[in-house]
Amino acid sequence: IPELGVETPQPEELRVELNPISGERPLTAITYRIFQERDLIRTFSIEPHKLLSYLFALEDSYQQVPYHNKLHRADVCQSMHVLLNSSGIKDVFNEFEILAAIFAAVVHDVHHPGLTNPFLIKTKSDLAILYNNESVLENHHIAVAFKLLQADERNIFSNLSAEQMETLRRRVVDMVLATDMAKHKTLLADFQNLLEAKKMSGNDYLTLESYDDRILVLKNMIHCADLSNMTKPLDTYSKWIDRLMVEFWKQGDAERDLGLDISPMCVRSPTTKDKHQIGFINSFVHPLWETWGSLVYPDANTILETLAQNREWHEASLAALTSSTTDNS
């Protein structure tokens, strides 16, 4: 498969043509490139025009929300691509698992309404009724992703056997469901138990035999990719937070208008952003990345340092805010 996806006598002209697409279509550009780099198109005889049609449809299947949009999906897809190459697990996963992992990352938030599961549940939304309050958003993302595959011109897996398709679907469902924040504590505890057991067995590299052990690592990997904003350099990280806070504050306004309790991170106040980030990093992000860091040691050391610095930045910013408010109080 040529670098630009199609044979051309004028690669430079085509590259100029394609650039605006990668600007408007970051998800398609990034995902297509990753499929190429990992040779997935050739290995699974994926027809390039079907891959582009599917990615375009995926990119166009979204609601106008500031954070949970195609940029976030492109970001998680790229982060997954990097995490799959971490030392200690680089040669663990086979091409089928890699196909499932990249696909799960690119579809994991498709058609996200910009609202949280607790909100959808307490407002008795159609989605919560449809999915019986169980991982409401995540079930929706998976259903939309596979619905889009049903059109023949978008079925990128048409050359997989029925059995391969069944296993791929199982893996994608397992990974996307694992991005539900409500599953975090169990997912991380199982991951820590697995690593403890492996350490006890003494061999220094990770050997994963069972489907359950293998998918458990991939579930934690996509969960890490989904919560990787706080491990990025501050200027990138703060751009993500600003997008997310707009989404949360809009939800807070809706909760207020509906006479519902306002979720803590949706309260419009100067200290919410810092308080929520500090709490979220302490309860979810640091424990998860510390465990991941022990699996891929020393690959995640920089990430863990950046995470600590970002948390300190919020603590300093909160201290400055609260001292200034106490000053003039």
Ligand SMILES: C=CNC(=O)N1CCc2c(sc(NC(=O)Cc3ccccc3)c2C(=O)OC=C)C1
């Ligand atoms: C750039 C910074 N990013 C963040 O601060 N977050 C990432 C996304 C997120 C939260 S808090 C939260 N969600 C909630 O806090 C609501 C909730 C609480 C408990 C169970 C399920 C949902 C989410 C979220 O939904 O992402 C899903 C992976 C915090």
